Amino acid sequence: MKTSNLSAVLSAFLFATGATQAIAQEPTRMPTLSPVPDSTGWGTHVLAVAEASDGSVWVGTYGQGIYLSRDGAGRDWENLRSRDSAGISWDFVNAFAFAPGVIWYGTIGNGWGVSRDGGRTWRNWTFDELGPRWLYVAPGGMAATDDTVFVATADGLRITGDGGETWRDVTEADGLSSRYLLGLAVGESVRVRHLAGVDESVDGGRTWRRASQAGAGERPPPPPEPATGSALVREIRQWQGRFRDYAAPAGAVVEPGDRAHFRFRRPIGPDGNAYVDQTYTYGSTMGGNFQQHQGVEFNNPEGTPVRAIGDGIVVFAGQAEAGSNTVAIRHGRHESPPGCPAAGFVWSTYYHNADLTVATGDTVRAGDVIAHVGSTGRATNDHLHLEIHVTPTDSSALVVDSEVRFPPYTVNPILWIEPLPGTGAIAGRVFDAAGRPVPGTRVYGVAKPEPAETPFSFAETYEDRAHSDPVFGEHFVIGDVPAGDYVLGVEVEGRRLFRAVRVAPGRVTEVVLQQLR
Incomplete structure (x- = not known):
């Protein structure tokens, strides 16, 4: 978190106005014992x-790799990790498939x-071989x-008939309604869920028809979990929900609370994926795997329209850091609530676009198409x-600088x-x-049904490259939380603290967790 005189003043303001909630210090209260190692x-x-088919049970996890019970009863577990020699490619495993003598796995972000040989060694397809496509398995x-073998990804369907020596790619050019796939089922036919509904093929993925249509901005529901499986498999499936x-x-x-400044619309419309990638939110390191994140991400197929989040003037349109096609918009001055010591000029920036549809000096309205999604830059x-x-001053140099990787005034x-x-x-x-x-530090306690392809697991409190909001002075944020009650948990100085919170649509719940002396 950014530290400065402003931060100290802001903290004092928050306490003086009663904006903070009661401090939490509770004894350890944990969920029901996990059926897999924790x-x-x-x-x-x-x-x-x-x-x-041999009865072994394979469990893919968020950040902990694969847990394998060879006896199928959970008496002994092996943990297969990416750090192992000849191991898996990534510890965020969300899919399995089996053929005689063969095990396939897929990941969130680094292929499959x-x-x-029963999981002892692996042949992986990763960024080094695939490039910036096909990495996110549904x-x-x-x-x-x-x-x-069929692999459904955020970039389409890949099919191999020779154990992975060659692959056939299936996208919109081959008849899919959308390449951003959300799920896969293979039986008498091949069915894929995507942003626009469900497509089906009866000839192994060569031709496709629309099986069902999703409404604008809606996602087709996933199929129900099968009721079959061993006692251990059924127990783990129940655990997934709690x-x-x-x-x-x-x-x-x-x-x-009553304070909020949801001033802007989303940059992706109902024709795309409007969900924020929950694995790598603002200030996050994805559990120590990446640099501190300076924004949020909307994963979408190349060419998806990018829209201005609010009215403003384009102050930059071109290549920025690492060659990313970038747009920056000045939205004017933001006046903070009465008594709050911080205000400033508000800007939005849009990175990695395939192409730009605006130029410096253009005036834009909220919802105008300003670019199209791509993968330029880093x-x-x-x-x-x-x-x-x-920003404290009206200078676009504080917002976009090709030599600056960590802008100083992001929120x-x-x-x-x-x-x-x-x-x-x-x-x-x-x-x-x-x-x-x-x-x-990690903040636990919230689970969300969507986006399942980039799921939320925990929040991380800001480090030195992330900055608190001038109104909220927060150390972490969890957004798009379905309305309801939750219990947040965090470890501070070796002690676990908990606090119950309530979330309401369109509002912000402010909470403090503090270790007492």
Whole structure:
């Protein structure tokens, strides 16, 4: 978190006005014992579970790789990780498929792999081989028959009939309604879920027809979980729905507040994926795997229209950091609520575009198309990277500079763009016993059904490259949270703290978790 005299003044203001909520300090209260190993102690986030023909059970997790029970009963577990020699490519595993003597797995963000020796060694397809496409496998997006393997991704469907030596790619050019795939089912036909509905092929993916149509901005529902499987598989599937259910601590529930500045619309319309990638939100490092993030990401197929989030003037349109096709818009001055010491000029920037449709000096209105999604610059997949800046002076050099990787005045976009329907946001602060912010710690307790392809697991408190909002002074934000009650948990100085919060649509719930002396 950014530290400065302004931060100190802002913190004093927040406490003086009663904007902070009651401090939480509760004894450890954890969820029901996990049926799979739990290296964090906060509940294992299971993304996929499957049973092989030999009875072994394979569990894909968020950040903990694969857990394998060879006896199928969970008496002994092996943990397969990307750090292992000849191991898997990435520890975020969300799909499995089995063929005789063969195990396939897929990941969120680094491709997929196959093992022909029971998981002891792997042949992987990653960024090094695939480039910035095909890396995001859809949830459960793998299937295998005796001679064919299907991999559904955010860039289309890949099919191999020779064990991965060659691949056939299926996108809109081959008849799919959308290449951004959300799921896969293979039986008598091949069915793929995508942003526009469900497509079906009865000839192995060569021709396609629309099986069902989704409404604008809606996603087709996933199929129900199968009721079959071993006792262990059924237990793990039940666990998937409650792995973040912590017992409610003593004390009042923190209610939603009245302060909010959801001033802007979303940059992706109903013709695309308007969900924020929950694995890599503002200030996040994805659990220590990446640099501190300066914005939020909207994963979408190349060519998806990018829209201005608000009225303003284009102050930059061209190549910025690392050659990214970039647009920056000045939205004018933001006046903070009465008594708040901070105000400033507000800007939005849009990175990694395939092309730009505006020029410097253009006036734009909210919703105008300003670019199209791409992967230019420092990008590992097609997506829009959105930043919002609040600067003390009216200078675009503070917002876009090709030599600056960490702009000095970014703020969390989730507190500025409108929440998804039926959702709100949580803005929190975490302090140690001396009243100092605790950077880089994880905040647990929220689970969301969507976006399943880039799921939320935990928030991270800001470190030195992320900046608190001038109104909220927060250390972390969880956005697009479905309305309801949650119990947040965090570890501070070796002690676990919990706080019950309530989320309401279109509102921000402010909470403080602090270790007492």
